[in-house]
Amino acid sequence: MSNAKMIQSDISSVLTRQEMAEIDHELEHIPYKSGAAIDALKIVQAGRGWVSDESLQAIAKYLDMSSEELEGVATFYNLIYRRPVGEKVILFCDSVSCWIGGCDSIKQTISDTLGVDYGETTDDNRYTLLPVPCLGACDRAPVMMVGDDLITHLDDNKISEIFSSNKSGVQS
Amino acid sequence: MEKVLTRNIEPGKAPTDMAAYEANGGYQGLRKAMLGMSPLECREVVSASNLRGRGGAGFPTGMKWSFVPMDDKCTPGHKYLVCNADEMEPGAFKDRLLMEYDPHQLIEGMILSAYCIGADLSYIFIRGEYVVAIERLREALDECYAKGYLGDNILGSGFKLDMYVHPSAGRYICGEETALINALEGKRANPRAKPPFPQVSGLWGRPTIVNNVETLCNIPHIIDRGADWFKSLGVGEDAGTKMFGVSGRVKTPGCWELPMGTPIREILENHAGGMQDGLQLKGFLPGGGSTDFLTQDHLDLAMDYNVIGKAGSRMGTGTMIILDDQTCPVGMVLNLIRFFAHESCGFCTPCRDGLPWTRQVLEDIEQGRGKTEDLDTLEYQINYIGAIGNTHCALAPGAMEPLQSALKYFREDFERHISGGCCPYHSGKGA
Ligand SMILES: Cc1cc2nc3c(=O)[nH]c(=O)nc-3n(C[C@H](O)[C@H](O)[C@H](O)COP(=O)(O)O)c2cc1C
Numbered sequence: 001m002s003n004a005k006m007i008q009s010d011i012s013s014v015l016t017r018q019e020m021a022e023i024d025h026e027l028e029h030i031p032y033k034s035g036a037a038i039d040a041l042k043i044v045q046a047g048r049g050w051v052s053d054e055s056l057q058a059i060a061k062y063l064d065m066s067s068e069e070l071e072g073v074a075t076f077y078n079l080i081y082r083r084p085v086g087e088k089v090i091l092f093c094d095s096v097s098c099w100i101g102g103c104d105s106i107k108q109t110i111s112d113t114l115g116v117d118y119g120e121t122t123d124d125n126r127y128t129l130l131p132v133p134c135l136g137a138c139d140r141a142p143v144m145m146v147g148d149d150l151i152t153h154l155d156d157n158k159i160s161e162i163f164s165s166n167k168s169g170v171q172s
Numbered sequence: 173m174e175k176v177l178t179r180n181i182e183p184g185k186a187p188t189d190m191a192a193y194e195a196n197g198g199y200q201g202l203r204k205a206m207l208g209m210s211p212l213e214c215r216e217v218v219s220a221s222n223l224r225g226r227g228g229a230g231f232p233t234g235m236k237w238s239f240v241p242m243d244d245k246c247t248p249g250h251k252y253l254v255c256n257a258d259e260m261e262p263g264a265f266k267d268r269l270l271m272e273y274d275p276h277q278l279i280e281g282m283i284l285s286a287y288c289i290g291a292d293l294s295y296i297f298i299r300g301e302y303v304v305a306i307e308r309l310r311e312a313l314d315e316c317y318a319k320g321y322l323g324d325n326i327l328g329s330g331f332k333l334d335m336y337v338h339p340s341a342g343r344y345i346c347g348e349e350t351a352l353i354n355a356l357e358g359k360r361a362n363p364r365a366k367p368p369f370p371q372v373s374g375l376w377g378r379p380t381i382v383n384n385v386e387t388l389c390n391i392p393h394i395i396d397r398g399a400d401w402f403k404s405l406g407v408g409e410d411a412g413t414k415m416f417g418v419s420g421r422v423k424t425p426g427c428w429e430l431p432m433g434t435p436i437r438e439i440l441e442n443h444a445g446g447m448q449d450g451l452q453l454k455g456f457l458p459g460g461g462s463t464d465f466l467t468q469d470h471l472d473l474a475m476d477y478n479v480i481g482k483a484g485s486r487m488g489t490g491t492m493i494i495l496d497d498q499t500c501p502v503g504m505v506l507n508l509i510r511f512f513a514h515e516s517c518g519f520c521t522p523c524r525d526g527l528p529w530t531r532q533v534l535e536d537i538e539q540g541r542g543k544t545e546d547l548d549t550l551e552y553q554i555n556y557i558g559a560i561g562n563t564h565c566a567l568a569p570g571a572m573e574p575l576q577s578a579l580k581y582f583r584e585d586f587e588r589h590i591s592g593g594c595c596p597y598h599s600g601k602g603a
């Protein structure tokens with residue numbers, strides 16, 4: 001059996017047909033396969049929530065890259081998750097205008113409410129809390145994103161409104 | 173004042189679709205160019221308009237484009253136009269508004285700009301968190317293909333252009349144009365050495381122009397109404413209007429389109445409503461997190477590139493961050509340095525190792541462990557990390573700008589932290 005054939009079957013046991021079709025679609029306007037590295041990582045993450053070692057290796061093979069090289073790309077970018085995350089990622093803005101608006105104490109309230117610090121996921125797997133560079137909504141500071149939703153003018157009340165029905169059980 | 177960039181944007185109003193955009197004069201510039209102007213003629217209008225890049229550096233747009241090889245001077249192959257919609261500068265929030273509420277204005281600007289440089293492929297490189305803008309731009313692109321404003325033979329002119337929305341996977345450094353190009357190529361976003369400049373060898377080694385969202389949004393109006401009209405919009409030295417923003421503890425933070433050269437005081441008092449009750453203005457960063465502080469003494473200056481430059485700072489993005497008298501300047505600078513240290517791409521040592529060192533010194537001072545010698549250490553770091561040429565890109569020198577000016581204007585605050593052994597502001601935000 002040829003090597004190429006073996007590799008092909010490896011890949012297709014990990015990547016879905018849909019994922020491969022989406023990567024191929026990107027490749028239509030990209031002159032080199034490795035050029036779709038970030039797109040491919042995003043495509044796989046969109047369906048699976050994160051990029052596992054297995055996925056990473058399959059993508060690397062699919063794009064004729066070494067997995068080390070792709071790992072270097074994946075870990076560079078903060079919106080590529082190399083560890084499992086909760087159902088929703090909280091991207092908490094701690095840049096300057098939000099800081100002036102008191103985001104440090106709001107971050108504390110979130111941590112107290114959900115029982116997580118940066119980089120951690122709630123026990124019920126609903127939320128992962130991460131810091132993010134300035135979200136570009138400084139006139140409505142402090143702000144954060146929960147999943148795809150931008151939430152502005154944060155204060156303690158708003159935090160408890162958003163998360164109170166969703167407590168992770170780590171209450172103190 | 174005549175609204176140009178925001179003429180379709182009203183808070184609370186629905187975003188502009190194709191029908192609404194065209195009903196208000198949209199795609200007139202495109203028609204004018206496709207039906208009767210050569211790329212060179214269009215480029216000459218843009219050069220004559222004195223439009224300067226709105227991404228931060230203020231480089232004249234027409235001149236930037238003039239370095240792109242044209243016609244038989246260019247080897248066969250693609251040329252690229254890239255819109256920089258990465259907007260992650262701390263305190264910058266203008267491009268989001270333009271894209272969310274009037275996506276067609278940006279797209280028309282991009283089609284025209286691509287025509288000027290002979291590009292056949294174009295990308296909107298947009299930060300992944302801008303989910304609403306990404307969706308609206310994609311819808312608008314579909315409308316353009318359906319109308320024949322994109323694709324082959326645009327409006328029968330023979331000009332061909334494809335356009336893609338490319339959501340980024342994060343990191344502030346992607347806003348630097350050569351790092352952005354590496355990100356578009358699927359690589360780690362380390363900046364590239366210049367020369368060669370992207371205009372000659374950019375994406376995939378081909379001629380590439382990277383322009384900011386707001387820069388590109390000006391192009392349809394300049395082509396439609398001419399260079400003299402555009403120049404007449406400014407009230408000072410510079411041409412056109414500008415998206416100016418104010419954040420911090422003012423009464424009504426926001427973003428407004430105003431003439432270039434509008435005095436800072438007018439922006440702060442008439443538009444941002446002045447300081448919140450009980451607070452005084454202590455200083456401000458005029459153009460985002462990597463510009464030098466200015467103070468009360470500079471309020472009557474015009475927001476023009478050279479005027480702000482002569483005062484020791486930069487226009488940057490034109491979005492100001494206000495420091496009030498009850499917020500700790502050391503804490504504010506520490507927040508900024510922490511940001512830049514975190515966002516360093518790690519490629520060169522003065523930035524990768526220097527910024528965390530600066531952060532450490534500032535943390536010590538802010539938390540009451542500072543020593544008098546620390547101020548000398550900060551001066552050393554400013555001179556070394558801040559010097560253009562010691563680092564591979566402008567991130568690290570930009571990071572030093574708020575610090576160096578804070579030491580100049582608010583030195584007493586640093587000294588009080590050191591002599592008192594604690595943060596004198598006690599606002600709870602300093603730690
Ligand atoms: C660290 C760094 C980050 C930058 N981020 C952005 C950005 O988010 N958006 C932007 O338009 N320009 C950004 N720039 C400036 C770009 O490199 C480039 O000058 C700009 O996109 C050119 O567009 P313009 O000529 O239309 O101003 C950044 C520069 C540096 C050094």
Ligand code: SF4
Binds near residue numbers: 363563567569
């Ligand atoms: S200055 Fe910083 S961001 Fe720029 S190349 Fe060097 S390490 Fe990277």
